[in-house]
Amino acid sequence: xxxxxxxxxxxxxxxxxxxxxxxxxxxxxxxxxxxxxxxxxxxxxxxxxxxxxxxxxxxxxxxxxxxxxxxxxxxxxxxxxxxxxxxxxxxxxxxxxxxxxxxxxxxxxxxxxxxxxxxxxxxxxxxxxxxxxxxxxxxxxxxxxxxxxxxxxxxxxxxxxxxxxxx
Numbered sequence: 001x002x003x004x005x006x007x008x009x010x011x012x013x014x015x016x017x018x019x020x021x022x023x024x025x026x027x028x029x030x031x032x033x034x035x036x037x038x039x040x041x042x043x044x045x046x047x048x049x050x051x052x053x054x055x056x057x058x059x060x061x062x063x064x065x066x067x068x069x070x071x072x073x074x075x076x077x078x079x080x081x082x083x084x085x086x087x088x089x090x091x092x093x094x095x096x097x098x099x100x101x102x103x104x105x106x107x108x109x110x111x112x113x114x115x116x117x118x119x120x121x122x123x124x125x126x127x128x129x130x131x132x133x134x135x136x137x138x139x140x141x142x143x144x145x146x147x148x149x150x151x152x153x154x155x156x157x158x159x160x161x162x163x164x165x166x167x
Contacts (some may be wrong), residue, residue, distance in 0.1 A: 028083045028147050030099045041088045048080040069159035077150040085143045093137060096145075105133060109161045120161060126152060 027045035048136050054074060061071050085092075100120040105121040112118075116136050123131040129152040 023046065026083055027081045028145050029083075031083060031145075038088060038092060042086045044084045045085075045130060046082045046167065047109070050078060056151070069156070073152065073156055073160050076152055076156065077148050079147075079149040081147040083145040083147075085145070086141070088141050088143050093135075093143065096135075098131065105115075105131075108157060111161070111162050120157070122152075122157060124154070129154065129157060132157065 003067075022042055026043045027047060027116060030036075031043065054077075057074050058071050061074065101122050103123070105123050107119065107121050109120045110117060111120075119135040119137075121133045121135075122129045130149060132148045132150075132152065134146040134148065136146075
């Protein structure tokens, strides 16, 4: 019986870790459109398994001196997808911005941080925010897109934005 339990736990662990494999295929909707010409852009995507990652993310944020608002926001996240783009273009970023506008994402903040532009957009249904998209772009052609799904309030997002803006 103990062997059966260990085998089950091993299979479960392997299954959870597989969702954290890095892929060269985009994992965010706009970039999955096969008809769009990305003109040589290269992608790396990661689906973060929240069951495993929440405690590590919260610990890292605390060690980095991040605010409790940011740590509390992680507690409310249910899924995080990260996409990095190398050799992207300004045109691609503008098309992505238009795609978000067409799909009812509202721009909540644009923050300059260490020479990078950090843009936060949310999809809101009444008081509930189920989806937040964070775009980090620098003067180079490298970009990072973070798609966070969860159950947030406007106050949660505002506190996080204010804590980052004050630094």
